Amino acid sequence: MSKFNEIDLSNLKKYSIKDRSSLVKKSIFSKPILNSFKEFSESLPDILKASDFNELLDKCVQAYKNDKPVIVALGGHVIKCGLAPFIIEMMELGLITGLASNGSVVIHDYEIARFGETSEDVATTLETGEFGMVKETCDGINKIISSAYKKLGYGEAIGKNLVEIKAENNHLSLFANAYKMGIPFTVHVALGTDIVHQHETADGAAIGDCSMRDFRILCNNLIELNDGGVFLNFGSAVIMPEVFLKAVTVVRNLGYPLNNFYTAVFDMNMHYRPMTNIVHRPTISGGKGYYFIGHHEIMIPLFFQTLKERLKDA
Numbered sequence: 001m002s003k004f005n006e007i008d009l010s011n012l013k014k015y016s017i018k019d020r021s022s023l024v025k026k027s028i029f030s031k032p033i034l035n036s037f038k039e040f041s042e043s044l045p046d047i048l049k050a051s052d053f054n055e056l057l058d059k060c061v062q063a064y065k066n067d068k069p070v071i072v073a074l075g076g077h078v079i080k081c082g083l084a085p086f087i088i089e090m091m092e093l094g095l096i097t098g099l100a101s102n103g104s105v106v107i108h109d110y111e112i113a114r115f116g117e118t119s120e121d122v123a124t125t126l127e128t129g130e131f132g133m134v135k136e137t138c139d140g141i142n143k144i145i146s147s148a149y150k151k152l153g154y155g156e157a158i159g160k161n162l163v164e165i166k167a168e169n170n171h172l173s174l175f176a177n178a179y180k181m182g183i184p185f186t187v188h189v190a191l192g193t194d195i196v197h198q199h200e201t202a203d204g205a206a207i208g209d210c211s212m213r214d215f216r217i218l219c220n221n222l223i224e225l226n227d228g229g230v231f232l233n234f235g236s237a238v239i240m241p242e243v244f245l246k247a248v249t250v251v252r253n254l255g256y257p258l259n260n261f262y263t264a265v266f267d268m269n270m271h272y273r274p275m276t277n278i279v280h281r282p283t284i285s286g287g288k289g290y291y292f293i294g295h296h297e298i299m300i301p302l303f304f305q306t307l308k309e310r311l312k313d314a
Contacts, residue, residue, distance in 0.1 A: 009200035014135040020125075022117035024108070026169055029082035037302070038309035052290045057303075059262045059288075060095065060230050061310050068228040069097040071221060073244065075236035076104030079112065079174070080119045081297040086304040088177050093311060098221045099155070099178055099185040100214075102239040103194040106158055106175070106187055111137055113162050113173035132195025142201035149206035153214040155185035184221055186214035188243045215243065219250045225261040233265045233278050235296055241277035248282050260286035266299050267292075 041057065044050035063070050072087060090096045111118035114136070125131040132138065141158070148157035159179025162170055170176035178185040189211040196202055225231060233240055251258045263283060265274040270293060279289030292299060 012133065012198075012200065013129075014133050014139075014199075015130065017111070017115055017117075017134045017136045020120055020134055022111075022115075022119055023121060024080050024082070024112075024117060024119040026112060026116035026172060029085060029112075029172055036309075037306040038313075041306045041310075049292060053292065053303075055288075056230075056262065056264050056290050057307055057310055059228075060307055061314050063228055063230045063262075064095050064311060065314050066228055068230070069221065069224050070095050070230045070232065071098040071100065071225070072096050072232045072234065073100040073236055073240040074105055074234040075102055075240070076108050077235045078296055078300065079105055079108035081300075083296060083300050084109070084112070084172050084174050086301055087174060088172075089308070090304055091177060091181055091183055093308070095307070095311065096183070098183060098218075099174060100218055100240060100243070101155075101185070101187055102236055103187060103189040103196070106141060106154070107137060107194060107196065109174050110141055110158060110162070113167040113169050113176055114140070114165075116169050132198050134195075138196045138199045139201045141196050142199060142203065145210055146201070146203045146206045148210050149203065150209055152210065153184075153217055154187035154189065154207075154210035155214055157210060158187070159185060184217055186218040186221075187211060188215060188218075188239055190239060193239075215247065218243070219247045222247050222251050222258065223256045226257045227260045229261045231261065231263045231278070233263070233267075233274055234300060235267050236274075237267065237269075237271040238273055241271075241273035245277040245281065258282075262287050262289070264290040264292065266294070266296065266303070268295055269293065 041054055044054065060070055087096065108118045122131055144157050144161045145154060155175060156179065159175035162173055162176040163179050167173065167176065175185055189207055191197060191204060191207065248258060263278045265278055267274060275291055279291050283289045
C-alpha cells in the first residue's frame with residue numbers, strides 16, 4: 001500500500017454523451033472518390049516537396065507490389081477531421097498492413113463508431129469541470145480494457161468489442177475494420193493523457209498490460225519493414241515518434257535486419273520528435289525519410305486519392 005493518499009473518485013459527477021454538444025459528427029466524414037489525382041501528381045514540378053511527394057507515392061506502390069508492409073501511425077486529430085474512410089479504403093485495398101496510435105484515437109474512433117459524434121468543446125467544459133466526464137465513452141472503454149487484462153492488446157480489445165456489439169457506425173471505425181480484416185492495430189498509452197484516465201473505472205494495471213502487449217506486437221510488425229517497407233505517421237507529435245524509435249531499437253537489438261525502409265510524417269507543423277525519431281535517425285543506415293507540412297483534412301485525402309489511382313496501374 002502506498003503511504004500517500006489518493007483522491008476519492010467515487011463521487012464524480014458524470015453525464016450522458018446525449019447531453020454533450022459534440023464538435024464532430026459522422027455527417028462531416030469524408031467520402032473517397034476516384035478522379036484524376038494521378039494526373040495532378042504528375043503535373044507537379046520535380047523539385048523540393050513535390051518531388052518528395054511523388055517519390056513517397058512510388059515507394060508505397062513498390063511496397064504494395066513487393067508484399068512489404070505499409071504501417072500507419074496516427075494521432076486523434078486524423079479521426080476528428082473525418083479521415084478514417086480514406087485509411088479504411090487503403091486497408092481494404094491491401095496497402096495498409098498495420099496501424100498504431102496513441103490513446104486519443106481510441107476515444108474518438110469509439111465515439112464515432114457507437115454514437116456518430118465526437119470531440120467536445122474543451123474550453124467550455126474545462127471551466128465547469130465537465131471535460132472528459134462523459135460516462136458512456138470513458139466507462140465503456142475502461143470496461144473493455146479491464147476485461148482484456150492479460151488477454152489482448154489494447155487495440156484488438158477495442159476492435160473486438162465494437163464488432164461484437166455491432167456498433168451502428170462500424171463502417172467508419174478504424175478499430176472495427178482492422179479487427180474484421182485481421183490487421184494489427186496497436187495502441188500506445190501514456191497514463192494521464194486521456195480522458196478515460198480521469199475516471200474511477202480506469203484500471204492502471206489493465207491499461208499498462210494491454211498497451212505493453214501492443215508495444216511488443218508493434219515491434220514484431222516492424223521486422224518486415226526491412227528492405228522496402230513504409231512507415232507513415234499522421235499527426236502524432238510525441239507518443240508515436242517515441243514509441244517507434246524504441247521499437248526500432250528492440251528489433252535491431254534482437255538481430256533482425258531493419259534497414260532500407262522509408263518513413264514519412266504528415267503534420268500541420270514541424271516538430272522535433274517526428275523529424276528526429278521517424279524521419280532522420282531510423283533511416284541513417286539506409287532508406288529515406290520525408291516530412292510534409294499541411295492540414296490533415298487536405299494532405300491526407302490528396303495523398304491517398306493519388307495513391308489509389310497509382311495502385312490501379314501497379
